[in-house]
Amino acid sequence: MRFSRNATGTLFVGGAMALTLTALAYPGMLGLDKVSTAQDRVIANTQWGPLTEQDRDFVVKVRAAGLWEYPVGQIGLQKGGSKAVITASQHLIDGHAALDTTCRKIAPMLNITLPNVASPQQLGFVSTLKSDQGKQFDTDFANILRMTHGSIFNAIAKIRSTTKNSLVRALADQANDTVLDHMTVMEKTGLVDFDQTLFQQTTPPKLPNSDLTPPAPPPGQPEVVLTPPATATASPVDLSGLLGGGGTPAAGASPNPGPTGG
Template sequence: MRISRTKAGTVFVIGSLTLTITALAYPAMLGLQNTSSAQDRVIANTRYGPLTEQDRDFVVKVRAAGLWEYPLGEIAMQKGSTPEMKEAGAHLIVGHAGLDELCRKVAPELGITLPNQASPQQQQFVQTSQAANGREFDQVASNIMRVTHGQIFPTIAKIRANTKNTLVRELADLANDTVLDHMTVLEKTGSVNFEQTVFQQTTPPKLPADQMTPPPPQPGAPMVVLTPRPDLNIQTSTPKPTGSAAPAPAATPTGG
């Protein structure tokens, strides 16, 4: 593997790592190829409002994202070559600990089973990043994460706009603020190649569903908890999750 630097100073990784990033730098999501009509299908009527397939899949996606981004945040705090990269790692840890807490409160209320492991694709994201060192680590990790955050961002907006479930709406609110914060700190590292990431966000490869789907938890296995880190005193715009379980009030048409 070799590193090529352009006249403008942008670094591109040449060789096997380029192929790895191209193949892997996309969000795992849930890996289900559902039609639009299937995604809109109501699968449960809860006291918080109807729950659709896309609502359920969104809760699982948020949980799965934390299962690889939280440990990658820890690695970034250890291996990041700049204060900005270490700061991005801290934001990943704090943000996903908050999202994980809310996911674990929302899921049982809605009858959703959460995974205990990230998907094989997501686990490979971590392994690919961990294999690099120094400035190369900053570039590999920040670009992988910027692509994944950039692709989930519009999905969050769609869920927030369309869901009729108050708990899913609450999770979407927190996810929106968290992902925006993470994209911002990743961009501040100076390692994001925007031309490459935007291209990869919009042209994801087609991978087998089993590579993109988090495995179901083993029966009787304790739930993995992403532990909050009170030692990380960082300032973010992300509100603390409330995990409220109050039933939704009756909707009142407003005409707007």
């Protein structure tokens, strides 16, 4: 199967971060094969609750996922050879447009800089699917996307169960529903090789951090927007009334966090 040769790896598992003031705005690396002992370190205190490294990483990762899965959904609408693949493509576009809107809403509130381009690994998935034709496209599409969504599913649960930041919790709730939906529509294609996909999902290759990190946008670059389709059914999170861990914010509290001490 071509998937096993060209699309190995997982999408989101962990990520060691550089503990610098600039890293608050953008992670130094998002190594998917790394495990950090400081991921629960608080890097900013906000009116929505403390922000940890893994909270910050999660927001960036959700954004990066949309930056490659949304265009893959557009490719699928053009190249999909079955009704099930076309339906799955529609779900990718719809779900990631809504998730992206939420990411772009909460990122400035938490002083997080979002990427405008997916990671080299993720762009490699896009390249594989662009070059595929016919049945090979449908097969690689279903297996790559089932693998990558399966990889992030457990990570979302960890974030949701541990974060003290109400904005990150809201994003995790939305991401959980979206990823479960996308896993399901991939499975409904009838093309998923579960033995191969689960092996790739649980045994990621050791890739350099440069392959796994979406590049930071150049200063002043306009933010990429993933436009919802005209037939959108997914909606961004309603952030009105969300508070942090301790009740009503103090009067005059700034919506943006300041970096905590090193």
